[in-house]
Amino acid sequence: MRVLITGCNGQVGHCLTEQLNIKENTVVLALSREDLDITDAAAVNKIVLKFNPNVIINAAAHTAVDNAEKEVELSFKINRDGPKYLAESAQKINAAMLHISTDYVFSGDKDGEYHPEDLTEPQSIYGHSKLAGELAVVAACDKHIILRTAWVFGEHGNNFVKTMLRLGKDRDALSIVGDQFGGPTYAGDIAGALIEIATQIETNKPVEYGIYHFSGFPHVSWFEFAETIFNSAKEQDIFDKTPALSSISTADYPTPAKRPANSKLATNKMVESFGIEASDWQAALSRVKHYA
Template identity: 65%
Template sequence: MRVLITGCNGQVGCCLTQQLSMNENAIVLALDKEHLDIANQDAVNSAVTEFQPSIIINAAAHTAVDKAEEEVELSYVINRDGPNYLAQAAQSVGAAILHISTDYVFEGNKTGEYVESDATNPQGVYGESKLAGEIAVANACDKHIILRTSWVFGENGNNFVKTMLRLGAARNELSVVGDQFGGPTYAGDIAHALILISKRIAEGDTVEYGVYHYAGLPHVSWFEFAETIFDIAVKQTVLSNKPSLTSITTDQYPTPAKRPSNSRLSTDKITNRFAIKASDWTAALNNIQAYKG
């Protein structure tokens, strides 16, 4: 299979590039924003026409949730227009597009897990622009997989695990939000899931295109996630001491963008259709030294 990866320097993009580079059946063109601006339709068309991918995996996004409230136009350019151009180009060469989306497309007040068919109602610019991207991709390319995920962390880029390790090394006390719940998701597991789906498509298997959820289990609060991070870090001597943690409410930690209180995503559909299990985020922390920047 011929795979074009956009956003190859992001958390998921790095993992995709690394994992696919070890696949002898994959010819990979991995591009970052300096080599392919997905918001430039001519550049997208040129890259796709020249490379002729069978799979396009879009890992490029404007993910700065709070900045998005001010950078509205930029958010839509990257999260809606870029994916639209990629999907149109995929359609033109008969390729499938796999596009990463987010739990922020939901309002975040449901009781229980969100399933793919639940009504969307984003509460901020980031979620709104990502939902617009989902719609654009679905409309532009028949062979599309939209993969919604949540609470992404990995060895590359900025994320909650790295922030906690940095703060834990500098402070004896930390306050962490305890009334927002979700499934931490390891970037390497997201990449693996996307590659498994890509293989099925490339092998000509019957694939149900559409929206899928992929996230981690067990579901926890940010406070519980932090506790686990520090417990493992101390056990593996990455930190000498665990800071004293205090659970606070969302109201006590105001941010420009509203966060969903419930980001729990059901992964039953992707498990049933592709035999892909939820991300085991605790296992992904076993090599916690790799997240210490």
């Protein structure tokens, strides 16, 4: 299996590269932003044709949600145009295109879990640009898997777990939003899910191409997530004393970009189609020392 990874220095991209590099009978070309500007159609086409992958996994994205409200053109170049060029190149060589998307394509107003076929209604520039990327991939490449995920954390890059551990060292008290709900998702599990999908495609198992959801379970609020992080940190002797936590509303913590109140993604389609269970984020936090 020949796999091209874009965005290899990001949270998921780093895990993808690590896991694929130790997978037997696999040739990996892992590219960072410096190695390949995915918004350059000619550069994308040249690299894809030269490497000739079976699978392209796009882990590159403009994920600065609040900055995106001002950086509209940049957001759409990276989140829409880049995936489009990758998908077009994949189509030329009959490769599969695996693309990571987000819960931000939804309004966040629904009761209960979001399913892949639910109506999309992004509320931010980031969400709009990611949805545009999904549509571009679907239109350009027949063999596409779009994997929507949420609340990503891991050992690499910036994320909520790292932020909590950093703030917890210096502060006696923290206020955390308690009225937004979702499934924290370990980056290593996202990488593992994508690799399993790629492997099933490569071994010619019948694959239903389309849109899937993969995130963590059980669903919690950001406040509950923070509680679990600090409890794990205390159990593993990272802190002698953890900060006092208080729950606040979204209205108490205004941000330039609107966050979905409900980011709960239904993952049953992943289980049924690929045998891949939801991310066990609590197990991932049992290694919380690695995030400090």
